[in-house]
Amino acid sequence: MPRTLLPLILIFGFFFTGCQEKKPEAKAAKETPALPVETITVKKRNIPIWIEFTGMTKASSEQAVRARVSGRLVKRFFRDGETVKKGQKLFLIEPDRYEAALQAAIANKKRDEAMLRLAKANVARYKPLAEEGLAPRATLEEYEAQMANYEAAILADEAKIAEAKLDLDYTVVRAPIAGKTSARRVDVGNLVGYGEATLLTTIMQTDPLYVYFSPSEKEAKKISTYASKSKLDVFVEIPSSDGMLSRPRLKGYVDFTDNTVDPKTSTVTMRAVLKNSQSEALPGTFVYLNLFVTDQHPFIVVPPQAIFEDQQGKFVYRAGKTAKAKRTTVEPAFSTRFFVAIKKGLDEGDRVVVSGLKKVRDGMPLKPEDVTKTKGPEALLKKVADAMGME
Numbered sequence: 001m002p003r004t005l006l007p008l009i010l011i012f013g014f015f016f017t018g019c020q021e022k023k024p025e026a027k028a029a030k031e032t033p034a035l036p037v038e039t040i041t042v043k044k045r046n047i048p049i050w051i052e053f054t055g056m057t058k059a060s061s062e063q064a065v066r067a068r069v070s071g072r073l074v075k076r077f078f079r080d081g082e083t084v085k086k087g088q089k090l091f092l093i094e095p096d097r098y099e100a101a102l103q104a105a106i107a108n109k110k111r112d113e114a115m116l117r118l119a120k121a122n123v124a125r126y127k128p129l130a131e132e133g134l135a136p137r138a139t140l141e142e143y144e145a146q147m148a149n150y151e152a153a154i155l156a157d158e159a160k161i162a163e164a165k166l167d168l169d170y171t172v173v174r175a176p177i178a179g180k181t182s183a184r185r186v187d188v189g190n191l192v193g194y195g196e197a198t199l200l201t202t203i204m205q206t207d208p209l210y211v212y213f214s215p216s217e218k219e220a221k222k223i224s225t226y227a228s229k230s231k232l233d234v235f236v237e238i239p240s241s242d243g244m245l246s247r248p249r250l251k252g253y254v255d256f257t258d259n260t261v262d263p264k265t266s267t268v269t270m271r272a273v274l275k276n277s278q279s280e281a282l283p284g285t286f287v288y289l290n291l292f293v294t295d296q297h298p299f300i301v302v303p304p305q306a307i308f309e310d311q312q313g314k315f316v317y318r319a320g321k322t323a324k325a326k327r328t329t330v331e332p333a334f335s336t337r338f339f340v341a342i343k344k345g346l347d348e349g350d351r352v353v354v355s356g357l358k359k360v361r362d363g364m365p366l367k368p369e370d371v372t373k374t375k376g377p378e379a380l381l382k383k384v385a386d387a388m389g390m391e
Helices: 006-026 096-131 137-170 217-226 377-388
Strands: 035-041 044-046 049-066 071-076 089-093 172-174 179-181 199-213 233-239 245-257 270-274 286-294 298-302 308-310 313-319 325-329 331-335 340-344 351-353 366-370
Touching: 049 179, 049 217, 049 270, 089 199, 096 137, 137 172, 199 245, 199 286, 217 286, 217 331, 233 270, 298 377, 351 366
Parallel strands: 035 366
Antiparallel strands: 035 351, 044 298, 049 199, 049 286, 071 089, 089 172, 179 199, 199 270, 233 245, 233 286, 245 270, 298 340, 308 313, 313 325, 313 351, 331 340
């Protein structure tokens, strides 16, 4: 190698080495900037738990009004669709032959009573004679048998009279319950009750009104566990045609929980009884039912949007002491459209992330801003109270 090239090679080698040593400093990793997020500081408190379900209204009683005697329908005393009182007259079936049957039964009783008096008189006359041997005992026994026979006949007459009175009463068809009638099923002038108990109309009692709804098996168990009282309060909202909730609300309480789980849906049927004096809702109406569970158990409350779920379960992000995001597994007790009550996983004083959640990752540095006063439990509960129409 020529001596003139050696210095050039050495100079180039030193230059290349120097560049290699300075490169890591130029590309030093930049720290990830902290993500601005909003947090709320949680605490335990007794809160009113309301859970919303969908349900269907049903009449508390539905009675089919049928003809219990046969004859021609001669009169109608109500208008189709009219609200009637219990015992109110609805129809009249021709009563003539039933009145005649009653009078015949009464006449038979009077005849048998007369024959009984005669038999008693014969017994009274022949008894002392038979005892003294002045008259045959067989004759006395015959009169005593006649007396017993007429006594039995009178009992049968009384039964016939009762039956005739009952049939005559049935010619006036009365409302078995108070409620709203359907349209008449038979017009005046038609024959009814021949060979069948002809359906004349139906009556539905809508005050009180039932609402049936079906919590899941898990929800039913939670309701049973945390219920404040045996008859839980409810209120019902009726959707209007445009989808907005209409007023007034119907208030009531739960009076029935089924004792089996539907194997097809894994739900438990429950029923609420509502006051419906103004007929605000009719049977067969789809409604939203809000069920009050308790306000006696302390829970930590977070907004629903703060909770995520994956294969490992449900979790939230907390802002740790070093202001880094920390994934925290939680176990909800109740979930509503306004908040989720947490049973396990969070402690009082924890800062739960409630915004920027799509960008948050476990271990990410955060720049938390406390919004407890505006988005914390107090604000959530006020939102619930406003939605429920409470003060």
